[in-house]
Amino acid sequence: DAMVIQNPRYQVTQFGKPVTLSCSQTLNHNVMYWYQQKSSQAPKLLFHYYDKDFNNEADTPDNFQSRRPNTSFCFLDIRSPGLGDAAMYLCATSGGTSGHNEQFFGPGTRLTVL
Amino acid sequence: GENVEQHPSTLSVQEGDSAVIKCTYSDSASNYFPWYKQELGKGPQLIIDIRSNVGEKKDQRIAVTLNKTAKHFSLHITETQPEDSAVYFCAASYYGNNRLAFGKGNQVVVIP
Numbered sequence: 626d627a628m629v630i631q632n633p634r635y636q637v638t639q640f641g642k643p644v645t646l647s648c649s650q651t652l653n654h655n656v657m658y659w660y661q662q663k664s665s666q667a668p669k670l671l672f673h674y675y676d677k678d679f680n681n682e683a684d685t686p687d688n689f690q691s692r693r694p695n696t697s698f699c700f701l702d703i704r705s706p707g708l709g710d711a712a713m714y715l716c717a718t719s720g721g722t723s724g725h726n727e728q729f730f731g732p733g734t735r736l737t738v739l
Numbered sequence: 740g741e742n743v744e745q746h747p748s749t750l751s752v753q754e755g756d757s758a759v760i761k762c763t764y765s766d767s768a769s770n771y772f773p774w775y776k777q778e779l780g781k782g783p784q785l786i787i788d789i790r791s792n793v794g795e796k797k798d799q800r801i802a803v804t805l806n807k808t809a810k811h812f813s814l815h816i817t818e819t820q821p822e823d824s825a826v827y828f829c830a831a832s833y834y835g836n837n838r839l840a841f842g843k844g845n846q847v848v849v850i851p
Contacts (some may be wrong), residue, residue, distance in 0.1 A: 629782075630810065656837055667828055667841035675837060715782050719837065725846060726771040726832050729781035 628652070629731035637737045638706050646701040646734045648716030650713040655720040657699040658728065659691060674699060675692050703736075711738045741766040744832050745842030753850050758816040760845045762829035765810065769772045769831040773839070774803060774810045777826045787814070 630649045638644040648657065655676050660668035674682045674693045688710070690702040703710055716731040744850040752758045764772075770791035775783035789796045789803045789812065796803050800819075805812040815825055826846050830839040 627792075631782075658837075665844070669842050670838060673837055679838070717782075726834065726839075727773065727785060727788065729785060730775075731778075733782045735780075 629716055629718055629729055631714075631731040631734050633734060634732060635735050635737070636715070637739060638703075639739050640708065641705045644646050644706055644736070646703075646714050646716075646736070648699045648701070648731055649697050650716075650731075651697070651719045652718050652720075652729065653696065653716035654729075655696065656718060656721070657693060658715075658717040659689075659699070659701045660715040660717065661710075662715055668715055671701070705737045706736070708738050711736055741769055741831050741840035743829060743840045743842040745829050745845055747845065748843070749846045749848070751848045751850060752819050754819055754821060756819055758819055758823070758847055758849075759813055759846070760827055760829070761811055761813045762831075762842050763809075763811045764831040764840070766831070766833070766840075767807075767810065768833045769840075770834055771832045772803070772805060773830050773832075774801075774814045775828040775830065777828065777844075779825075783828060816847075819847075821849050821851055822850045823847060 636691050658673040659671045662668045671685045692700045713733045715733045717728040719728045749752045773788035776786045777783040787803050789805050800817045802815045826844045828844045829842040832839045
């Protein structure tokens with residue numbers, strides 16, 4: 626089945642220790658998104674790639690970076706995680722025949738910062 | 740930018756009854772309105788969506804209605820079952836915009 630895959634599902638890191646979360650997709654969608662979701666809140670868009678074009682949200686901290694080496698993979702790098710960065714991180718994709726409005730989410734990575 | 744409001748924040752229903760969640764949006768240019776269901780510890784799942792060229796769309800026990808004049812859209816779940824218990828998010832966007840504006844979410848609890 627075509628899908629969005631996130632690894633790992635659970636990640637524990639230490640305060641200030643860089644961490645990378647990964648996302649892959651078999652949908653061949655040209656847009657990939659990273660969201661941060663804290664408890665009882667809606668997903669908050671951090672940035673997205675339209676093909677290779679990177680689009681950062683104005684309020685995304687510099688501590689968050691992203692890489693998209695090819696169509697299928699996208700990475701979220703948190704350079705110096707703080708306690709406030711503990712959250713669920715969601716990857717999503719859109720594009721293809723479904724158009725760019727429909728977004729399909731992965732299962733998420735739950736990040737814990739000690 | 741677009742602002743989406745979602746009401747009520749929590750909804751409890753008896754199994755078998757109907758549940759309705761309403762969202763309002765601010766940007767008249769919005770023409771795409773999806774609904775996502777998120778179960779605990781999982782990513783949001785797209786369950787139904789509607790575009791502004793139609794007023795209602797149904798898929799088995801779920802339906803979405805859209806009132807463009809009043810700028811609101813609603814999710815209707817009939818014959819609710821315990822597995823319908825989840826957080827439901829509405830969102831709005833317009834064609835060509837890669838971003839979705841989400842509502843704050845609604846916790847639906849189906850009481851067996």
